[in-house]
Amino acid sequence: MDELLEETSELAxxxxxxxxxxxxxxxxxxxxxMYKSVYCMQYSYSHQPDSIFKYIPQRNSKYGWxxxxxxxxxxxxxxxxxxxxxxxxxxxxxFFDFQGEISLFGRELTLNRIQLWSPYQNSSWTTLFYxxxxxxxxNSGNFNxxxxxxxxxxxxxxxxxxxxxxxxLISRKDLDEIKSIRTKPK
Numbered sequence: 001m002d003e004l005l006e007e008t009s010e011l012a013x014x015x016x017x018x019x020x021x022x023x024x025x026x027x028x029x030x031x032x033x034m035y036k037s038v039y040c041m042q043y044s045y046s047h048q049p050d051s052i053f054k055y056i057p058q059r060n061s062k063y064g065w066x067x068x069x070x071x072x073x074x075x076x077x078x079x080x081x082x083x084x085x086x087x088x089x090x091x092x093x094x095f096f097d098f099q100g101e102i103s104l105f106g107r108e109l110t111l112n113r114i115q116l117w118s119p120y121q122n123s124s125w126t127t128l129f130y131x132x133x134x135x136x137x138x139n140s141g142n143f144n145x146x147x148x149x150x151x152x153x154x155x156x157x158x159x160x161x162x163x164x165x166x167x168x169l170i171s172r173k174d175l176d177e178i179k180s181i182r183t184k185p186k
Contacts, residue, residue, distance in 0.1 A: 001131035001160075001168065004103050010096040011179045013046040016086045038085055038119075046091060055102065063103050063120045083121035093175065106175065114175050115140075116168045129167075130160040134174035138167035 020040040041055045086092045086105055093106035093114060106116045115138060118127045126143075128151060129135070139148075143165040151163035170178075 001129050001135055004095065005178065007097040007103065008095045008178075009098045009100075011175075012094055012096070013091060014043045014094050015046055015049065015091050016088050017042040017044060017052060018088055019085070041085070043094075057119075058101060061101060061120055063101070063118060083119060084117070085119050093179075106170075108172070109169075112172045114170050114172055116170065117166065127166050129164045130155040130158060130162070131164065131168060132161045134170055135162070135164075136169040137162045137164040138169045140167060 019038055019042075022037045022039045038057055041057070042052055043055065044050070044052050086107070090107070093104075093116075094102055095104040095106075097103050102119060104116050105119055106114045109115050116129075120127075130151075148163065148165060151165070155161070155163040
């Protein structure tokens with residue numbers, strides 16, 4: 001998580017307005033499997049609702065791949081824990097790196113809890129976060145406890161406090177502190 005924060009040029013709260021999709025053919029062709037892939041996301045900053053911006057994700061990002069256009073929200077009970085994008089009309093936090101690429105999304109679970117996740121897939125189909133306070137582990141992904149224990153040990157060996165699979169938690173206060181440092185001037 002340290003690297004993602006160092007690479008974050010902007011942390012903002014945005015509202016998702018729409019998506020444009022492409023159709024991709026994945027996997028073997030018998031039977032033909034077709035999936036929607038996010039081509040473009042239109043959004044506005046929560047403090048500038050009248051200005052609409054476009055984001056076109058890199059097909060092969062340094063963060064992973066934008067293969068599917070799965071969408072989720074706090075209200076859904078999706079079993080998909082990685083590589084999903086917020087639903088239209090969701091208000092979410094977004095982390096942009098110095099190249100303008102989105103690295104993470106965040107959603108408010110409660111008044112004081114923000115859940116962070118990656119909108120990208122990777123070859124292991126598992127997003128791992130190694131982090132220190134103020135971040136906290138999130139167990140909502142229902143992952144194999146043995147695997148998680150092994151990851152916690154690896155995290156400690158690398159100097160981190162915790163390992164978390166799929167999601168990471170942070171308090172609203174701590175996220176606001178990070179946001180105050182990583183917000184572009186209005």
